[in-house]
Amino acid sequence: xxxxxxxxxxxxxxxxxxxxxxxxxxxxxxxxxxxxxxxxxxxxxxxxxxxxxxxxxxxxxxxxxxxxxxxxxxxxxxxxxxxxxxxxxxxxxxxxxxxxxxxxxxxxxxxxxxxxxxxxxxxxxxxxxxxxxxxxxxxxxxxxxxxxxxxxxxxxxxxxxxxxxxxxxxxxxxxxxxxxxxxxxxxxxxxxxxxxxxxxxxxxxxxxxxxxxxxxxxxxxxxxxxxxxxxxxxxxxxxxxxxxxxxxxxxxxxxxxxxxxxxxxxxxxxxxxxxxxxxxxxxxxxxxxxxxxxxxxxxxxxxxxxxxxxxxxxxxxxxxxxxxxxxxxxxxxxxxxxxxxxxxxxxxxxxxxxxxxxxxxxxxxxxxxxxxxxxxxxxxxxxxxxxxxxxxxxxxxxxxxxxxxxxxxxxxxxxxxxxxxxxxxxxxxxxxxxxxxxxxxxxxxxxxxxxxxxxxxxxxxxxxxxxxxxxxxxxxxxxxxxxxxxxxxxxxxxxxxxxxxxxxxxxxxxxxxxxxxxxxxxxxxxxxxxxxxxxxxxxxxxxxxxxxxxxxxxxxxxxxxxxxxxxxxxxxxxxxxxxxxxxxxxxxxxxxxxxxxxxxxxxxxxxxxxxxxxxxxxxxxxxxxxxxxxxxxxxxxxxxxxxxxxxxxxxxxxxxxxxxxxxxxxxxxxxxxxxxxxxxxxxxxxxxxxxxxxxxxxxxxxxxxxxxxxxxxxxxxxxxxxxxxxxxxxx
Numbered sequence: 001x002x003x004x005x006x007x008x009x010x011x012x013x014x015x016x017x018x019x020x021x022x023x024x025x026x027x028x029x030x031x032x033x034x035x036x037x038x039x040x041x042x043x044x045x046x047x048x049x050x051x052x053x054x055x056x057x058x059x060x061x062x063x064x065x066x067x068x069x070x071x072x073x074x075x076x077x078x079x080x081x082x083x084x085x086x087x088x089x090x091x092x093x094x095x096x097x098x099x100x101x102x103x104x105x106x107x108x109x110x111x112x113x114x115x116x117x118x119x120x121x122x123x124x125x126x127x128x129x130x131x132x133x134x135x136x137x138x139x140x141x142x143x144x145x146x147x148x149x150x151x152x153x154x155x156x157x158x159x160x161x162x163x164x165x166x167x168x169x170x171x172x173x174x175x176x177x178x179x180x181x182x183x184x185x186x187x188x189x190x191x192x193x194x195x196x197x198x199x200x201x202x203x204x205x206x207x208x209x210x211x212x213x214x215x216x217x218x219x220x221x222x223x224x225x226x227x228x229x230x231x232x233x234x235x236x237x238x239x240x241x242x243x244x245x246x247x248x249x250x251x252x253x254x255x256x257x258x259x260x261x262x263x264x265x266x267x268x269x270x271x272x273x274x275x276x277x278x279x280x281x282x283x284x285x286x287x288x289x290x291x292x293x294x295x296x297x298x299x300x301x302x303x304x305x306x307x308x309x310x311x312x313x314x315x316x317x318x319x320x321x322x323x324x325x326x327x328x329x330x331x332x333x334x335x336x337x338x339x340x341x342x343x344x345x346x347x348x349x350x351x352x353x354x355x356x357x358x359x360x361x362x363x364x365x366x367x368x369x370x371x372x373x374x375x376x377x378x379x380x381x382x383x384x385x386x387x388x389x390x391x392x393x394x395x396x397x398x399x400x401x402x403x404x405x406x407x408x409x410x411x412x413x414x415x416x417x418x419x420x421x422x423x424x425x426x427x428x429x430x431x432x433x434x435x436x437x438x439x440x441x442x443x444x445x446x447x448x449x450x451x452x453x454x455x456x457x458x459x460x461x462x463x464x465x466x467x468x469x470x471x472x473x474x475x476x477x478x479x480x481x482x483x484x485x486x487x488x489x490x491x492x493x494x495x496x497x498x499x500x501x502x503x504x505x506x507x508x509x510x511x512x513x514x515x516x517x518x519x520x521x522x523x524x525x526x527x528x529x530x531x532x533x534x535x536x537x538x539x540x541x542x543x544x545x546x547x548x549x550x551x552x553x554x555x556x557x558x559x560x561x562x563x564x565x566x567x568x569x570x571x572x573x574x575x576x577x578x579x580x581x582x583x584x585x586x587x588x589x590x591x592x593x594x595x596x597x598x599x600x601x602x603x604x605x606x607x608x609x610x611x612x613x614x615x616x617x618x619x620x621x622x623x624x625x626x627x628x629x630x631x632x633x634x635x636x637x638x639x640x641x642x643x644x645x646x647x648x649x650x651x652x653x654x655x656x657x658x659x660x661x662x663x664x665x666x667x668x669x670x671x672x673x674x675x676x677x678x679x680x681x682x683x684x685x686x687x688x689x690x691x692x693x694x695x696x697x698x699x700x701x702x703x704x705x706x707x708x709x710x711x712x713x714x715x716x717x718x719x720x721x722x723x724x725x726x727x728x729x730x731x
Contacts, residue, residue, distance in 0.1 A: 311327075393679070414427055
């Protein structure tokens, strides 16, 4: 990817139509026709995609992670398909009095009547018999298939809840829990999630664009273009994902909109800012857009390529939902780049300058880099004491990162929701009279001949409350194992490991442990594997892209180091917030990986925008220290706006009442703000000022573009403040 240098000073006549032949305004007919043609083809393409393509990006009926075949719980699920009932799990109806009083004989009679009504809803009707525990709680188990889609499972659980609660005498209540009920309550979170996230995201973007541009017209153009790109991206993902062999669930489809709106609006802000500057230098809007595009495209392509390649590293993950998210996100970012670099320029250039009303840019006004604004003052302040600023910025990041000390990962099933659903309430009611793992028993399978011996061995494992043999085929025996610990807790995980170790040691048993609780444990282990694989790949990709873009080694290493420091600072600050404000007990297991991916891939964008502009000004004739101050003055406002907007867009994930998405939104939001307001604003400029021309080693862009304004490396002249009318090309 090459950077396109431009002259430090505008050529003669650049401010008007009478310039030299190479800089004359285009004849308006051809560019205008091209712009109209782009918009027309875009509308035709969108109409065809929406008419012929799928309704959205979701390609699977099941939300959540599908484990690789090597996982033990996945092997158990395959074995259970050979049983008459197939793969099944109980939805447990928990009856109790709301005031805690014992169940009366009349209430137990009513529960028996409800059990008869519930029997036809399960796979094994005879199994739906009430069991009373200590005269305080009665349970009715309704066996349901685990392979049903989200909508079918949710509909069945809803029928069970409705049937279980009919005609109950007060204060008797029915609460449905168990793995199918938990899954149904998670499904409620994602029911309509695409629409809710889209509305919330578009609203946030609209408000921030309106505040940024302070124009009643301008904000509509990027919002409409990015919105169209988001809808097309959803259709493309729905079409392409099956051919790529990946599954995209509702959660990935929701995050897709956040990525497209966040990245697409960032690209729009950069292009509009540069276009406005170029309109100060020429009265031909088509020439201005051509220059703005040439200056913006290399950095947008570099940053977008970084994000796309980083997201594609998730294709190496074990979990299907991670692979689906990576594929969907990559398609979304590519679509955002296409619309930002092709459709948006056409939509901006046709209305002309009046689109910026009431702040219409006029020829002859100074460009951003030449104004004595706040970013010029920040640049001067950093240049006065770069070493102190670098040490101070690093200290702030380290201090925030220290907040991650004591960080815990692994949310219990009951702690996954911001508001407590019925399945969790029923789980708690049941846990008061039975072991905490009763709502989601483990499934233990072994060879038919060793079934009893395996069950006896399982009863001796610490953390196991009971073992009940349930079914047998010619090849396999099955037993249900209830743990004393609640699903998803550290004690539950230890019990699963111990149980697997114990039964694996029995010769000839070929025993394996599965079920919803074991699947959650295997998912956590797969997430750990994915993190070990993906993180090095992402860092390598980011480093290689920066090396190719900047043609240097020192600069990419320093930039990657700042992004890593920013991630850990965001993680530490967020953990403090989660513990003190939200009272979250832990991070979900996939939050660190996804937060790292989004932060590193998206956070490095702002460094790319700043340093790409710095290099171009260096090639154009400024020394490195002057160039970074000019770049900060030029990009400061637009990058800050882009960062605040991106942070706000990720915060929209908090619209859904699932703790995992809230945690990702908060961590990425804080990280983006740190990248925007601290790392890119003061820390990176300070590092550039400290290293000078060595920042580009082994490249020598200063030599390529001539010496600095004063002929020295240090460069006392500050082109950002001298009012020379310079127009460096870049972001």
